[in-house]
Amino acid sequence: MTTLCLDCQRHESYKTQYRAMFVMNCSVNKEEVLRYKTPENRKKKRGHKKMRSNHEDAAEQAETDVEEIYHPVMCTECSTEVAVYDKDEVFHFFNVLASHS
Numbered sequence: 001m002t003t004l005c006l007d008c009q010r011h012e013s014y015k016t017q018y019r020a021m022f023v024m025n026c027s028v029n030k031e032e033v034l035r036y037k038t039p040e041n042r043k044k045k046r047g048h049k050k051m052r053s054n055h056e057d058a059a060e061q062a063e064t065d066v067e068e069i070y071h072p073v074m075c076t077e078c079s080t081e082v083a084v085y086d087k088d089e090v091f092h093f094f095n096v097l098a099s100h101s
Contacts, residue, residue, distance in 0.1 A: 002077045004096060018093040025076045028085045034070040 008020035070084035073091060083093040 001097070002075065004075065004082060004093065005091070008093065010098075016094065016096075016098075018096065018098070020091050020093065021089065023073075023083075023091050026073050026083065026091070027076050029072045029074065032072055034072060034084060036068045036070065038066055038068060 002025045004025055005018075005020040005023045007022065008018040011017040011019065068086065070086050070092075072081050073083035073085050074080065075082050080095060082095050083091045085091055
């Protein structure tokens with residue numbers, strides 16, 4: 001085991017995920033791109049549904065999808081993928097053991 005960061009923030013919903021800006025013993029693979037599509041107005045869409053044609057639904061879906069781009073982050077000691085790196089230069093950790101109490 002090795003230390004990956006000293007100061008991080010725990011995710012509100014996913015208690016085993018963390019984010020940090022300053023890390024150690026990590027390498028970012030800038031050659032590989034991970035894409036994640038999320039609806040921009042996710043909370044709005046959960047409400048009621050109106051009667052619409054499939055064409056209108058597809059057009060609306062294309063307009064509201066936002067594609068987020070990440071790069072995988074590996075531990076330099078064991079080569080395990082431990083995080084992803086986003087466009088805002090933030091590391092989002094998973095597959096890690098927390099040392100908080």
